[in-house]
Amino acid sequence: MAQLSDDCFAFGGPMMSVGEAVGLITTRVSAIADLETVALVDADGRVLARDIAAPLPLPPFTNSAVDGYAVRNADLPDSAERALPLDGRIQAGGLAHAAIKPGHTARIFTGAPMPPGAETVFMQEDVRLDESGRIVLPRGLKPGANVRPAGEDIPVGQIALRAGQRLLPQHVALAAAFGLVRLDVVRRIRVAVFSTGDELASPGEPRATSQLFDSNRFMLMAMLRRLGCAVSDLGILRDQRNALANGLKQVASSHDLILTTGGVSTGEEDHVKAAVESIGSLVLWRMAIKPGRPVAMGIIDGTPLIGLPGNPVASFVTFVHVVRPTVLALAGSLAEPLLPIPVRAAFTYKKKIGRREYVRASLRRAQDGALEAIKFPREGAGLLSSLVETDGLIELGEDITQVEPGQGVGFLSYADLL
Numbered sequence: 001m002a003q004l005s006d007d008c009f010a011f012g013g014p015m016m017s018v019g020e021a022v023g024l025i026t027t028r029v030s031a032i033a034d035l036e037t038v039a040l041v042d043a044d045g046r047v048l049a050r051d052i053a054a055p056l057p058l059p060p061f062t063n064s065a066v067d068g069y070a071v072r073n074a075d076l077p078d079s080a081e082r083a084l085p086l087d088g089r090i091q092a093g094g095l096a097h098a099a100i101k102p103g104h105t106a107r108i109f110t111g112a113p114m115p116p117g118a119e120t121v122f123m124q125e126d127v128r129l130d131e132s133g134r135i136v137l138p139r140g141l142k143p144g145a146n147v148r149p150a151g152e153d154i155p156v157g158q159i160a161l162r163a164g165q166r167l168l169p170q171h172v173a174l175a176a177a178f179g180l181v182r183l184d185v186v187r188r189i190r191v192a193v194f195s196t197g198d199e200l201a202s203p204g205e206p207r208a209t210s211q212l213f214d215s216n217r218f219m220l221m222a223m224l225r226r227l228g229c230a231v232s233d234l235g236i237l238r239d240q241r242n243a244l245a246n247g248l249k250q251v252a253s254s255h256d257l258i259l260t261t262g263g264v265s266t267g268e269e270d271h272v273k274a275a276v277e278s279i280g281s282l283v284l285w286r287m288a289i290k291p292g293r294p295v296a297m298g299i300i301d302g303t304p305l306i307g308l309p310g311n312p313v314a315s316f317v318t319f320v321h322v323v324r325p326t327v328l329a330l331a332g333s334l335a336e337p338l339l340p341i342p343v344r345a346a347f348t349y350k351k352k353i354g355r356r357e358y359v360r361a362s363l364r365r366a367q368d369g370a371l372e373a374i375k376f377p378r379e380g381a382g383l384l385s386s387l388v389e390t391d392g393l394i395e396l397g398e399d400i401t402q403v404e405p406g407q408g409v410g411f412l413s414y415a416d417l418l
Helices: 018-028 169-177 216-226 241-252 272-279 312-330
Strands: 035-039 068-071 082-084 086-090 105-108 120-123 135-137 159-161 182-186 190-196 230-237 257-261 281-286 294-300 303-308 341-345 356-365 371-375 392-396 408-413
Touching (some): 068 135, 159 169, 230 241, 241 257, 241 303, 272 303
Antiparallel strands (some): 068 105, 392 408
């Protein structure tokens, strides 16, 4: 379990920038040390705990990259095409027992081992048969063409996967190519999630006229699971300071992170700040970000707590920029910076200097082939439809004050944020 001091997130400056917030998290959160071993088929999305050095070269033997005809370099045509008699046939999965004879060629298929002495392969579509049934090879092919040497991809002993790598399907494929069946990974980060507010009802429960069904909790739990977390659903905690404090205290010792949504602003009925301060410590982040300025970070019995805004779009955006890097840091994951792709704005927008803003947008292909970003027509941070009907977020840095059509902007796809 990660144990943090009560002042490790202390920040006494003015409103915190997004960069400062992420830097504070990644430099002061310690990774958990607990490991487990999982089957290769279950490794997707987990964080690798130990480096993996290649136990064998890839490919493990020299083989043909194409269907064709294998020859010795000494028999390559020089100034004119050359006809060679066919001697042997080697298929993928077969063995090349006999060395190729001087002045001969052997039929070979993609992935088949090269026969001893053969160093080059002619593609089958580049050759022809003459009247005697010999294989006529064209001139001009470079020595070693169409051959995959042993270890061409990865030599034996090279570090192929590093500790801290959050495993994707391609990483699992590489481990499988080495013949591995189990991997050592960091255990899943245990996250307790709850919503706050008398105005909320859980889906499936009766809803009063003045209540909303709780959507944030389910969105956040889904996002956490995509990061490989083990999630505990604590439901809705009502606007009662003592009940909030007791609920937080009970889960702190058994989780690596506590995540709340709602109740972190400065209103009379926003009780999360006071509840946390009564049992731990809390620094209220007034992040220079829109949507999502009210974000809280605290420590309860050594366990970090993050309180996100109640508006769903603000909760989504701040999860990406605060919770995501916290989870990755707790898991000891290698840095996964969010890199916006350049697109062209097809909208006009004004913003305040000194604040980073995220504009919901859809992409389209313009007539000249360029990607254009179309802003969602409404602004509200409570509009779930704006997350459903768009493709991602336009990131506008602190120095930008205005966007005009045709201007280059950075786009973050939802697919890259989760």
